[in-house]
Amino acid sequence: MATIYEVSALAGVSLSSVSRVLNDHQHVSEKTKKKVMAAMQELGFRPNTVARSLASNRSNCIGILVDELHGPFYGTMLSAIETELRQAGKHTIVAAGHSNEQSEQEGIDFLIDRNCDALIMLVDALSNDYLIKLSNSKTPFTVLNRQIPELEGNCFYLNNELGGYLATKHLIDNGHKQIAYISGPLSKQDATDRFNGHQRALQEAKLDYNPALFFEGDFLIQSGRDGMNTLLKQKACFTALACANDEMAAGAMKATRDQGFNIPEDYSIIGFDNVFFTEYLYPQLSTVNFPIKDMAKMSSQWILKQVYKHKDIEITNLFQPTLIPRESVAKI
């Protein structure tokens, strides 16, 4: 593998000149630039990224830390980030935190040690305090799906409350008056925000909130099944169900059918997130779109702008959900 050294020799210029054209510096004459380029071409020169990192203290690597690598959400996110970053010549290093505080901290260290220029995180085990402390270190980072007031500019998040509102409103607009709700773990901000939105829609329509129609799940499919089974068993009746995410909605659909009911004839169901498999379900699940792709892209752009000084990038931190009506909600 040829080095910058051999290039400089062949081109008959100094090391620095080669380095300059390599880094697109201004103040290089067209002539030497041409000579250098030709020499690089001839030698099949490929710059050694590691050496560049060491000398410049820049790795051109962005670390991505997520709870899990599998699941419908993360793939979409990774894909959007990788696409955006790679076309800017940046690499993506991934690490999973497995929703475990210690493991997530290790993941961060892992990524920082690797000299990542910046981090993108979608994690929930890490405390706000930890993240705030981290913001004083030299590695800039971005946080997805989380709003931390002290770190406002670094956070890219959804108006979850509005999403929750939209979902329940859609049910109400279809004539439903008794609406059950399966939430995510209320210890998580996004879960409570969505639930608050649900309640706001109820109030707005002057519908009473009935605690018997509430079930707290954990965002996983099984809790959707458990939730719907529980709801179906209690006495208060209802005609529609809003779930705080699509996985739980899928579980609820299963439970509903296992009990011999039809969707949406007997029960209308709406999810949240609009993950790709919602279209595969039968009936196709009505849901609320979570623009994870846009958010992932935006946070990549934030890094491009902050860390690599790209210009002309408009940053938005707050994203809006939209209703995706499909087949699982019917008029009553």
Next chain:
Amino acid sequence: MATIYEVSALAGVSLSSVSRVLNDHQHVSEKTKKKVMAAMQELGFRPNTVARSLASNRSNCIGILVDELHGPFYGTMLSAIETELRQAGKHTIVAAGHSNEQSEQEGIDFLIDRNCDALIMLVDALSNDYLIKLSNSKTPFTVLNRQIPELEGNCFYLNNELGGYLATKHLIDNGHKQIAYISGPLSKQDATDRFNGHQRALQEAKLDYNPALFFEGDFLIQSGRDGMNTLLKQKACFTALACANDEMAAGAMKATRDQGFNIPEDYSIIGFDNVFFTEYLYPQLSTVNFPIKDMAKMSSQWILKQVYKHKDIEITNLFQPTLIPRESVAKI
């Protein structure tokens, strides 16, 4: 950030000694080892990975190249690889090739330039020839879901023929005699292997293969819909359908119901891959398991063994599919 230099000063030993304990070399006295460790602790020393890479020409990074980062398959794979590699202290750099030959080649260059110690690839646009040529370069690699005779030891693949056989056999065992088939693009090896397995099962049961009951899809959901719609329209009748992957099976289920038929009462359907959402479908999709997780793990271990000289690792290149009977296939 403390350097090895400060550690050596504080410990009162030379640079080399510090380096030795850092790298777990033999021939270091317990005493100096202790002193060094203490000094590191005190200074909160964290070795600079980049400098180590440059000096040792080892990055402890494994590059992963996949067609796409989203989709049900890749997440599972990435997750298994990251878990396995990270606990060995290795990092994972990902790149997507977008099923485009040039883009995949760029992905490889990208990863090699980044000084990856090895590569794991799950790609289909790259030709065997290209891969064979690549095997002469200094970066070892592994190929998933693909069998290249010249690169036998580097390939980790499924017995797709057997999988195809198992699926159709399951249909036959349930009494079906007219079985339709929606294949993947026959230009791809895995698609033809699966299809061959289908035909073998037919022959074995002395059932005639009817070309009218065949549709060539592209592994995406829409082609499953198109396929089933086409099959339903032609005159030859059938009672069961085997699909070369789960996405197409999901599409076929949709088409079946859109035409007013029930699954499995009117048509039994079986998929292939056993991706996570097959359990979310209604009815739950019977399918054939593709042990992508095991394969991903095994290929990580191959790298650990070949590149990092870990011992006691048994390598298997060929994996076996298994039948996963669920609800979408009924006796006739």
Next chain:
DNA sequence: GTGAAAGCGCTAACAG
């Protein structure tokens, strides 16, 4: 067992 010294390939002042 330990230390000295020479790089790994490149960037970045600093002169000119």
Next chain:
DNA sequence: CTGTTAGCGCTTTCAC
């Protein structure tokens, strides 16, 4: 606009 000169932080011969 170009060349000289130090390093970046660590590994690795090679002596001792």
